[in-house]
Amino acid sequence: MKIALLGYGKMGHEVEKAALAQGHEIVVTIDNEQEWNERIDLLKKADVAIEFSQPDMAFANINRCFDLHLPIVVGTTAWYDRLDEVKRRCLDEGQSLFYAPNFSIGMNLVFRMNQQLAKFAEQYGYAMKVAETHHIHKLDKPSGTAAKLANDILAESSRYRQWSIEGDCPADTLPIEVTREGEVFGIHSITASSPADRITLTHEAFSRVGLAQGALAAARFLLGKKGCFTMDDLF
Ligand SMILES: NC(=O)c1ccc[n+]([C@@H]2O[C@H](COP(=O)([O-])OP(=O)(O)OC[C@H]3O[C@@H](n4cnc5c(N)ncnc54)[C@H](O)[C@@H]3O)[C@@H](O)[C@H]2O)c1
Structure with missing residues (x-):
């Protein structure tokens, strides 16, 4: 997979390590608003985005991916008060979203x-x-x-x-x-x-490895599917 990492903190780095070990490619990392402005064009090269940013940023980041029709896996938590809004847009527009509060x-x-x-x-x-x-x-x-x-x-x-x-x-x-x-x-x-x-x-949890591997499994699952998915669908 060609992966865009949205949020390049503790989980972003862990996902990168696991992705490279599995032979995937990281085409872009975006870790703040300035990088959104500078690197948004690189997102068009990605098959899927994996989002581990901040609770107050996840909603905007999801919408940015929807604008580009880029499938997105969201690990960030504490934005679920806007989940209904996100699901509605996802289903209305035939977008691809996977979210989970825990990927382990x-x-x-x-x-x-x-x-x-x-x-x-x-x-x-x-x-x-x-x-x-x-x-x-x-x-x-x-x-x-x-x-x-x-x-x-x-x-x-x-x-x-x-x-x-x-x-x-x-x-x-x-x-x-x-x-x-x-x-x-x-x-x-x-x-x-x-x-x-x-x-x-x-x-x-003894490390973040299981979380990163779960997020990659979710990304593989999401490719080629339209709709809103969770770990229950993956299992
Ligand atoms: N679902 C899961 O399995 C799971 C597992 C671990 C952590 N989390 C959640 O994932 C989120 C990230 O966790 P973390 O430990 O990596 O945090 P972190 O603080 O180490 O990293 C978050 C990164 O997001 C970046 N960021 C800020 N604004 C951004 C924006 N607009 N666009 C892109 N990136 C931006 C920050 O610069 C930071 O580097 C948290 O909400 C955490 O609770 C979920």
Whole structure:
């Protein structure tokens, strides 16, 4: 694949390393607004764009790719308040979009286990909690991954009406505990507790390699397809 990297920070570099190792080509990297002005023509040489930038930039970057009819894989999180708008344009215009709050295969397995645990907790009256720990440079909180875990629990629950990161939550609010420390790649835990016992699911990423490889698998999947896809479609 000829790949354009939008966002050339920690994940951009990791995707580049994995892409080159798999024999793909990076035709352009764009890491700020000035580079958008200088390098936009190089995007026309790409088969697909892979976007890991900032929460406040993802929406504009997606639209720029749509303007060029360039398929785009979006890893950036915390822009999903605009997801409906993006999906509408994608479907109306026959564009190609893949988005995921977490590209790791292991974490996506935990998403499925979490959905099952949430059903079980609802049936047997367990209280639930989500916790996430990431490196101190992370801009958004909670992580997109923790937000998905929490939303999937809310979808099964009659006890919880919303989630919160504030601590001391009222009974109808699912707590998400957020920790920022050192260079932690990402730890997510889901706990279901009853007076009799506790069940915990934990996923810990040891590096960003699995995320980069997942994003490349998503790009390969997206080529030649029109529409809006997620990891469920890839699996
Ligand atoms: N979906 C996943 O699996 C996954 C995994 C890791 C990180 N993330 C998310 O991806 C995003 C990036 O993470 P990171 O760790 O690489 O962050 P980072 O801060 O290391 O890199 C982000 C880069 O985006 C650049 N940037 C800023 N404005 C831009 C613009 N207009 N166009 C292009 N690039 C621009 C910045 O200069 C920076 O280098 C975050 O939102 C993070 O939460 C998602």
